[in-house]
Amino acid sequence: MKFIQAYQLLRGEMKVKYFFMGISFMVIVWAGTFALMI
DSSP, rough: HHHHHHHHHHHHHHHHHHHHHHHHHHHHHHHHHHHHHH
């Protein structure tokens, strides 16, 4: 039972990590295109 809980917790943390990585990647791309426009 503890193992399943730990697995779900780890999966949730990975999901959050990839979510923030995706947001930061989008911000970098948006900032790059914005800098090119100026």
